[in-house]
Amino acid sequence: MLKTVDVTFSYTKESSFKFPNIKLTSGQSLLILGKSGIGKTTLLHLLAGILSPDNGNIFINDTDISNMGSKKLDVFRGKNIGIIFQNTIAVSSLTIYENLQARMYFSGISKQKEVIENILEQLDLASVKKQKPNTLSTGQLQRLGIALGVIHKPAIILADEPTSSLDDENCELVIELLKSQAKKSNANLIIITHDQRIKNSFSNTLAL
Amino acid sequence: MNIVKLSYKNIIAKPLQTFLTVLILSLSIGLLLGVKQLNKVFESQLQQSLNGVDMVVGAKGSPLQLVLSTVLHIDNPTGNIPYNKAKEIAENKYIQEAIPISIGDNYKGYKIVGTTAGFVNLHKTEIEAGVLFNTPYEVVIGNAVSENLNLNIGDTFSSSHGMIENAIESHDEYPLKVVGILKPTQNVVDRLILTNLESIWHLHEHVSEGSNHDHSHDDEDITALLIKFKNKRGLLRLPRSINENTPFQAALPKYQLDKLFKLTAIGAKAITWIALSILFVSGISMFVSLYRMVKERAKELALIRTYGASRNKLILLVFSEGLLVGISSFFLGVLLATFSLQTIFSLIKDMYKQQIYLLEYHIDILDLLLFIFGIIIIATLIAIRPIFKMDISKIISHES
Numbered sequence: 001m002l003k004t005v006d007v008t009f010s011y012t013k014e015s016s017f018k019f020p021n022i023k024l025t026s027g028q029s030l031l032i033l034g035k036s037g038i039g040k041t042t043l044l045h046l047l048a049g050i051l052s053p054d055n056g057n058i059f060i061n062d063t064d065i066s067n068m069g070s071k072k073l074d075v076f077r078g079k080n081i082g083i084i085f086q087n088t089i090a091v092s093s094l095t096i097y098e099n100l101q102a103r104m105y106f107s108g109i110s111k112q113k114e115v116i117e118n119i120l121e122q123l124d125l126a127s128v129k130k131q132k133p134n135t136l137s138t139g140q141l142q143r144l145g146i147a148l149g150v151i152h153k154p155a156i157i158l159a160d161e162p163t164s165s166l167d168d169e170n171c172e173l174v175i176e177l178l179k180s181q182a183k184k185s186n187a188n189l190i191i192i193t194h195d196q197r198i199k200n201s202f203s204n205t206l207a208l
Numbered sequence: 209m210n211i212v213k214l215s216y217k218n219i220i221a222k223p224l225q226t227f228l229t230v231l232i233l234s235l236s237i238g239l240l241l242g243v244k245q246l247n248k249v250f251e252s253q254l255q256q257s258l259n260g261v262d263m264v265v266g267a268k269g270s271p272l273q274l275v276l277s278t279v280l281h282i283d284n285p286t287g288n289i290p291y292n293k294a295k296e297i298a299e300n301k302y303i304q305e306a307i308p309i310s311i312g313d314n315y316k317g318y319k320i321v322g323t324t325a326g327f328v329n330l331h332k333t334e335i336e337a338g339v340l341f342n343t344p345y346e347v348v349i350g351n352a353v354s355e356n357l358n359l360n361i362g363d364t365f366s367s368s369h370g371m372i373e374n375a376i377e378s379h380d381e382y383p384l385k386v387v388g389i390l391k392p393t394q395n396v397v398d399r400l401i402l403t404n405l406e407s408i409w410h411l412h413e414h415v416s417e418g419s420n421h422d423h424s425h426d427d428e429d430i431t432a433l434l435i436k437f438k439n440k441r442g443l444l445r446l447p448r449s450i451n452e453n454t455p456f457q458a459a460l461p462k463y464q465l466d467k468l469f470k471l472t473a474i475g476a477k478a479i480t481w482i483a484l485s486i487l488f489v490s491g492i493s494m495f496v497s498l499y500r501m502v503k504e505r506a507k508e509l510a511l512i513r514t515y516g517a518s519r520n521k522l523i524l525l526v527f528s529e530g531l532l533v534g535i536s537s538f539f540l541g542v543l544l545a546t547f548s549l550q551t552i553f554s555l556i557k558d559m560y561k562q563q564i565y566l567l568e569y570h571i572d573i574l575d576l577l578l579f580i581f582g583i584i585i586i587a588t589l590i591a592i593r594p595i596f597k598m599d600i601s602k603i604i605s606h607e608s
Contacts, residue, residue, distance in 0.1 A: 078516015093221030106515035
């Protein structure tokens with residue numbers, strides 16, 4: 001469940017953003033479309049609790065994160081938010097398996113082994129689990145990014161331009177993966193993109 | 209997975225840099241620890257061997273040589289003095305005790321000292337087995353002599369003339385007999401062979417004049433008198449009076465050794481400063497590697513923050529990296545120092561027949577551990593500054 005009310009944010013006095021209200025029931029997806037520079041990533045970071053809004057409120061599962069103390073917000077973010085980056089970021093000194101372990105450790109989840117093995121299997125990464133991220137292909141990295149974003153069963157999955165560097169076939173594959181992973185944990189999937197190809201895959205869209 | 213494991217993985221992911229930091233850090237730690245310990249052991253060994261000897265009276269020459277030869281038994285004596293003249297000095301009212309010693313012979317490198325029963329008391333030891341020497345050719349041996357040469361009560365041996373082992377000038381026809389063994393003391397008496405003055409005189413009469421047992425010994429020589437004063441006043445008056453009014457020399461062991469320490473301390477100080485400079489450089493190297501990790505991997509650190517890690521956890525991660533490098537260097541350094549010291553000690557044991565033990569070593573180690581801990585904390589505190597200014601949103605939206 002996600003609800004935003006009159007959220008505004010400004011980096012400087014000259015450039016300020018006012019975002020339309022969003023309301024999602026649990027399990028509902030949303031595609032946010034917009035050209036670059038319009039504040040897509042800013043909105044994503046606001047929803048992720050990485051940035052704090054100047055005004056307005058953001059409710060995730062009825063918890064207002066816009067006025068939360070930073071320590072509480074860290075814990076909340078670790079448990080409830082999953083971010084999938086356009087270019088996957090992973091800890092370079094750890095193997096794929098260890099990256100997933102670290103992700104769960106910081107979210108405070110202790111039962112890990114089965115969950116990790118499962119997701120590695122689902123995303124076809126089991127064969128590379130002992131490798132370091134820099135040895136992976138683009139497609140494998142993309143899937144690792146998805147695994148890191150969903151493994152802790154967050155309430156909200158935020159994906160930032162997940163398809164922009166992919167060809168049509170892989171684009172469709174990634175969207176399907178994201179949708180199915182979101183469905184598994186009954187999470188709200190929010191995709192932010194300027195990629196018009198995936199417009200038809202979502203019933204619920206918002207143009208910035 | 210946890211913070212320590214993650215920092216460990218980070219460290220071994222950059223083996224060359226880690227190796228370099230650990231190498232110079234452990235070298236400087238080993239050097240500091242080794243020099244400190246050597247200096248301490250050296251000073252204490254010498255101080256201990258003074259055994260409350262306030263003054264030595266012997267033949268004129270270098271006062272340091274007189275002290276080294278008659279108190280520490282590590283040099284040749286300056287010469288001999290007539291015993292009857294020495295006895296006159298011993299009667300001075302400031303003197304509590306004056307013990308005559310006569311040196312100049314050895315057995316397998318262990319020095320033979322002709323003296324009186326007072327010598328045993330002076331060295332705060334006593335007979336462990338057997339009895340004290342009584343008649344000529346009876347000897348009491350130090351504990352290390354007994355152990356190293358496997359000599360026991362009842363055994364006999366022939367002494368050689370001079371301070372070092374030689375087979376040419378040996379007094380073969382007059383063997384010495386072991387009648388007693390001293391308790392171990394950890395100082396010079398452990399490696400001495402004690403006998404009475406007459407033994408030494410007899411041996412040398414045989415060498416120079418042939419047999420003459422009825423000799424009265426009134427014109428015999430001794431090497432020196434070891435003197436203990438009744439009070440401080442003797443220390444002020446006697447040495448000067450002896451040096452000015454008699455053909456002998458009076459030397460103060462404590463003063464001579466202090467002079468010697470001042471010379472050796474310069475060397476120790478120089479090495480200590482070199483070690484401290486290396487330590488300083490390795491502290492910088494540690495800071496640089498931590499700072500680089502914070503800077504170069506800002507993106508990974510920001511990622512970990514999106515995983516729910518607080519700022520404090522990131523700081524802990526950096527500190528943990530510093531700690532792992534610092535502590536492993538520390539153990540390596542202590543290992544290095546301990547190994548080197550033991551090697552040096554066993555060399556000394558072979559050369560000087562003196563067993564040396566580490567002195568308050570754990571205190572030195574603890575001191576240094578606290579010091580290294582301080583360096584790690586300082587290096588971490590400077591290195592984590594970018595974490596406080598970290599803008600997660602900006603870092604992860606670059607390229608993403």
